[in-house]
Amino acid sequence: MFDPDETSLAVLRRSLAATAATHDVQGGFPKDNIARLHERGVLGLTVPIRHGGSGRGLADAARVVGAVGGGESATGLLLAMHYVMLAVLQSTDSVAYAELARRAVVDGAVLNALQAEPDMGSAARGGLPATIARATDDGGWRIDGIKAWATGSGVVDTWLVLARTDEAERSRVGLWLVPSDSEGIDIDPSWNHIGLRASASHTLRLDGVRVSADACLAMHEPGSADARRQSSVIQVWNGVLLAALYDGVARAGRDWLLRFLNDRVPSGLGASLATVPRIQSVVGEIESLLTVNRVMIDDASRHADSDGGLSPQHARLVKMVVTENAVTALDLALSVSGNHGLDRSNPLERHFRDALCGRVHGPQSDTVLSALGLAALGDPALRKADDTP
Known part of the structure; x- marks a missing residue:
């Protein structure tokens, strides 16, 4: 079991940060980091005690993801997605949950979802997946399709694949458990982004992948109450944990900046940059942004x-605000660190690149703001009464 106290989290963060720059340059997923997380019991943090885990909730998961993401962002991203998938499995009351939870605790097995597609884009924006799950004569399923941005390709043990059935009268959407070593899965090494470069978020092709009948977790008609309930679990855990991830990235950049400003003594100044009032004001602005982040994440979790x-x-909303604050905080840090901040021998520019990916991760700002605006405009308490002139 893992106890996410401040000391343990600081040690974990430092151990992951030691090789983060190397993985960023090389672009491969840091598999050794998963072994580190397994050794400490981090992968089973949210698994109930009866299944051998630590039985912690979203609040502790957010603290751990923030620490891991502050050490090495790609590892933090995959850990966040692993926790989200465990929460989804637990909510479905699937018979497979106990075994997958046990494997996470005992074997260090990692879960993630395959939802986005090249044509559909993010599943969060709606639309039916083009990936098809066809019932086979032996009672199992055959899955065909292409999935985009599969974080942890080559590391994940089991994928939760979003697909639709080929039923003639009513196509249903569901999640299918697919072992990553299944015959018919091919990894296209397509990931070449400016940030999260070590995340191995490649394209996966599923060509006639066969799974058993019990691999289907649940099937729902699009828009049904069951579909909304499953989506709710994903959105809550995904929103808070992505917020925690990018807040952790921003805090790592802030920590480097504070050390730099205290240590840097320009000859023309004769004192450290930390003594300059303008710089103190910028640092104060960064602190205010990160304080808001912490309050929002803690309250939500x-x-x-x-x-x-x-x-x-x-x-x-938490994900959107925290992510924007993280990007702004790191942008401010770059504004007062000069060439040193943009030098690839220092981590600040890497943290900034990683934080930019937060804007792309769903939910994106336009959908969040549109939903908030629509809800506010539709509030009956704020509408003009019919008899008002």
Whole structure:
């Protein structure tokens, strides 16, 4: 079991940060980091105690993801997605959950989803997946399709594949458990982004992949109550954990900046840059942004862990605000660090590149703001009464 106290998280963060720059340059996923997480019991953090895990909730998961992401961002991203998938599996009450949870704890097995597609884009924006799950004569399933941005390709043990059935009258959408070593899965090494370069978020092709009947977790008609309930779990955990990830990245950049400003003594100044009022003001602005982040993440995760719960709308807003604050904070850090901040021998520019990916990760700002605006405009308490002149 892993106890996410401040000391343990700091040690974990430093151990991952030691090789982060190398993985960023090489572009391959840091597999050794997964072994480190397994050794410490991090992969089973949210697994119930009865299944051998630590039984922690979203609040502790967010703290761990923030620390891991601050050390090495790609590892933090995959860990966040692993926790999201465990939450989804637990919510479906699937018989497969106990075994997958056990494997996460005992074997260090990692889960992730295959949802986005080249044509459909992010599943968060709606639309039916082009990936098809066809029932086979032996009672199993055959899955065919192309999935984009499969984070952790070559590291993930089991994929949760979003697909639709080929039923003539009513096509249903569901999640299928697919072992990553299944025959018919091919990795196209397409990932070449400016940030999260070590995430191995490649394109995966599924060509006649065969799985058993019990590989289907659940099938729903699009827009049904069951589909919305499953989506709600994904949105809450995804929103809060992505926020925690990018907040962790921003804090790592902030920490480097503070050391640099205290240590840097320009000859013309005769004192450290930390003594300059303008720079102090910028650092104060960074601190204000990160303070807002911490308050939002802590409040949201506590609500999610309580009986009151957390709405998907709230989680999406947290992700959007925290991510934008992270990007802004790192941009400010670059503005007062000069050439040193942009030098690839220092980590600040890498943290900035990684944080930019947060804007692309769903939910994106336009969908969050449109939903908030629509809800506000539709509030009956703020509409003009019919008899008002």
